[in-house]
Amino acid sequence: MSDAVRQQNQQLRTINQDYATKYGFRDPVDYFHKGARGISHEVVEMISRMKNEPRWMSDRRHEALDIFMAKPMPGWGNTELLNEIDFDNIYYFMKPIENQQTSWDDVPEYIRKTFDKLGIPEAEKSFLGGVSAQYESEVVYHSMKEDLKQQGVVFLDMDSGLREYEEIVKKNFGTVIPSTDNKFAALNTAVWSGGSFIYVPPGVDVKIPLQAYFRINAENMGQFERTLIIADKGSRVHYIEGCTAPVYSTDSLHSAVVELIAMEDAYIRYTTIQNWARNIYNLVTKRATAHKNATVEWVDGNLGSRLTMKYPCIQLVGEGAKGEILSVAFAGVDQHQDAGAKVIHAAPNTSSRITSKSISKDNGRASYRGLAKVHKKAVNSKISVECDALLIGEDARSDTYPTMEIDNEQVRVEHEARVSKVAEEQLFYLTSRGLTEDDARLLIVNGFMEPFTKELPLEYAVELNRLIELEMEGSIG
């Protein structure tokens, strides 16, 4: 082994150690409230009571629990892994502290340190308009810049949103994703806690992103945040969501529901960089409704987790509405990323673009599952779907399950799908310039991801490249 190779290996080891301290750590916590394992109407009632909710919400929860119990597991995706979920072994509600804080100084030190390590307060200072930090079931810190408040922008955790803007929540909650949509949307509705509530008044342009960070700390935790974002006529907002969790030997569940409503001429971009530990089941329902001439963009990055099943959806219900879904998934050792996108064209002159990029490494498996549906009245609509899969290693696997349901003839549809391997010739080209094979492969992978990375704010792009570097090195967790 040459010195250069030895040095390289040493560097990689250092990076790996960095990972454990950066994301994989866990805090010993004295919870304000830690319920029992398992789910029942009693648990749902307890959550609702602790939150002191109006009766209608409590009723919704109970109703949703019945739906959850009655609905079978999805018969698609990765049924084998899905059936391993032990719903009786999960904690459905953990309240870390009694009251949410608006100053980091008032957040208990062990939690503050967690978010410090994750770089949240620093990011807040330098480039965010508002920050929400959720730890287990509840948001422990929340703050928004004063000028946004003055413009009437509402950015709260969902529990506060329900208390302070009950009428708006009551009118919109569950309208984009009803409890009956799927088993996990029902579960979320029954036990939801935390998440974000955003309302942007007509014409207001929120120029800097709002961010929420979701941290699971406990083992066998179920995190069920619920997010509702409403951009009123002609307004604009960019929301960023990040997630991490420590590494445990047994599984935790993250099952969020995210509903977006873009009113006439409004614009919403929703960016996710999830970086779950490998013992997390990530089963999330995300859907947006775009009204006349509105634009919705999902920028969805999926790293980590054991199994992710997530298909951000845009319903184009108003004439001239536009939707874009840019999704990347990285499936490493023993991981299955079943990700994709859905667009529903329900009005004339609507357009959508789906770009899906996946990387499978070792025995990792990435699936693209997509739906493009065009209703009869959605004439002159345009859809473009592009799926790109990159395989690294002989055991890596990629599948594509595209579905197109086109009910009228005045539609332009483009669909491209490609599967490629990191070519030996490309590796040779780069190594012949002095890059080690590992560095060369990483450069090729980063290049493959570039159409996604360039859509991220710089800080997140840097972070994502770093995460990919760690994944490529391959022994996280």
Add this chain to the structure above:
Amino acid sequence: MKNRKALFGFKDLKVEVEGKEVVKGVSLEIAPGEIHAIMGPNGSGKSSLSNALMGHPGYEITSGEAYLSGENLLDMEADERSRAGLFLAFQYPLAIPGVTVANFLRAALKSHRGPDADMTDFRRLLKAEMKSLSIDESFATRYLNDGFSGGEKKRVEILQMSVLNPQVALLDETDSGLDIDALKTVADGINRYHSENNGILLVTHYQRLLNYVKPDYVHVMIGGRLVKSGGPELALKLEESGYDWVAEEVGQKAGV
């Protein structure tokens, strides 16, 4: 075997591609400051020789030796050969989508200089070299060879050579696909790079690059063997009369 004065050389080198011998025992030595040219018809094994010397895993060196500055090249992987000072300008450079020319070259140069090296001069260096090669500044942020014309790719190969400043450069058909202006620009780049201390091995089918980059020695490769060597006049004769006469001469000598 080693002539201590030689900067780079190989001896009795044999190369197989998918089990087929394409280079059948060739030897050459290049002293510092020398330019050598290997000329030969298509399929003579020229490109296989360059790829094998650079360490392409698809080209297996079955016997022989190769060294650079006294170090055994055959013990090294391609990246180690590069860092030891060897460079290959490719005949058909590949596209690397999503990786900009600047980022790629920065990573390559850093690999040569070491992880803790100061890279603050990189932008200036890149800008100056691009200007010399008449490469528009916008190429720095374009994806490597992605959508480049043939001539642009060749110029970017020479750019890489200029930035990495290797001890020995193998230039594989660098003149092919270039119009006369581009040929001159590329030749200028090669001449600017060339010094008393480094060596160049031009691998080419045609003589025209040799009008601008003057070789000290010309070698003819036919059927996987270096069959004839001479001065620059040999290149001119090949240009006028083609390769058949060499083949005949060699055939007669060998009594075939």
